[in-house]
Amino acid sequence: RGAPHRAAAGRHRREHHREAAAAAVGETHGSLDLLINAAGILSIPNVIQPETSLSKVQKSSLLLAYEVNAVGPILVIKHMRPFLKIGASLGTGKGFSLVANMSARVGSIGDNALGGWHSYRASKTALNQLTKTASVELGKKDNIACILLHPGTVDTDLSRPFQRNVAKDKLFTREFSVHKLLSIIDNAKKTDNGKFFAWDGQEIPW
Numbered sequence: 001r002g003a004p005h006r007a008a009a010g011r012h013r014r015e016h017h018r019e020a021a022a023a024a025v026g027e028t029h030g031s032l033d034l035l036i037n038a039a040g041i042l043s044i045p046n047v048i049q050p051e052t053s054l055s056k057v058q059k060s061s062l063l064l065a066y067e068v069n070a071v072g073p074i075l076v077i078k079h080m081r082p083f084l085k086i087g088a089s090l091g092t093g094k095g096f097s098l099v100a101n102m103s104a105r106v107g108s109i110g111d112n113a114l115g116g117w118h119s120y121r122a123s124k125t126a127l128n129q130l131t132k133t134a135s136v137e138l139g140k141k142d143n144i145a146c147i148l149l150h151p152g153t154v155d156t157d158l159s160r161p162f163q164r165n166v167a168k169d170k171l172f173t174r175e176f177s178v179h180k181l182l183s184i185i186d187n188a189k190k191t192d193n194g195k196f197f198a199w200d201g202q203e204i205p206w
């Protein structure tokens with residue numbers, strides 16, 4: 001399974017894929033008023049594992065998590081920006097375009113009491129800063145708002161190897177989490193630009 005997983009990790013690392021996706025949106029729709037960046041990695045067998053101690057931290061894991069979880073989404077926004085700007089100008093929907101980036105509570109520096117998971121944590125912290133920085137520029141210039149979302153601990157492939165210590169009522173179904181996140185997206189206001197929300201709508205400290 002190592003090789004296909006390594007290949008999978010490569011997808012969000014290729015610039016021409018992002019450019020092709022943006023071109024396809026342009027050709028098919030001409031505009032975009034909602035972009036959700038959900039792709040992310042926590043572990044890949046034989047490639048990257050969440051670190052339980054500083055002694056397990058490796059340069060390759062730090063760089064891979066950063067590339068997939070932070071670099072990928074911000075470059076997707078860069079390429080989709082022209083279409084999001086058009087979407088905002090059409091006057092349909094909310095009156096502005098929205099980018100929702102899937103972050104994680106563990107990316108919060110202020111909330112970090114447990115330690116561990118260095119690569120994943122730091123990559124989500126970087127995603128938060130990159131998104132916040134983009135939100136200032138895009139909010140002013142293009143009428144595009146950017147928000148960050150924490151979905152809760154959700155029963156997906158990503159969390160499956162790490163669910164043992166999660167209380168039953170703290171492990172959400174995908175349907176529950178998506179319902180909550182869509183409610184935040186549907187109710188988002190322009191003044192929410194640059195904010196980091198948990199699944200329940202509460203703001204998370206940076």
Ligand SMILES: NC(=O)c1ccc[n+]([C@@H]2O[C@H](COP(=O)([O-])OP(=O)(O)OC[C@H]3O[C@@H](n4cnc5c(N)ncnc54)[C@H](OP(=O)(O)O)[C@@H]3O)[C@@H](O)[C@H]2O)c1
Nearest residue numbers: 008009011012038039040102103104153154156157158159
């Ligand atoms: N599940 C949780 O408890 C939890 C908690 C906090 C935050 N999050 C965040 O929520 C987001 C969604 O996670 P999930 O739980 O739905 O995980 P998931 O089931 O593992 O899905 C991750 C998605 O990312 C895509 N992906 C992974 N590596 C990629 C790459 N290199 N290039 C392009 N796409 C890639 C996968 O595509 P393929 O299916 O095609 O491989 C898949 O669609 C992630 O950003 C994650 O960090 C999840």
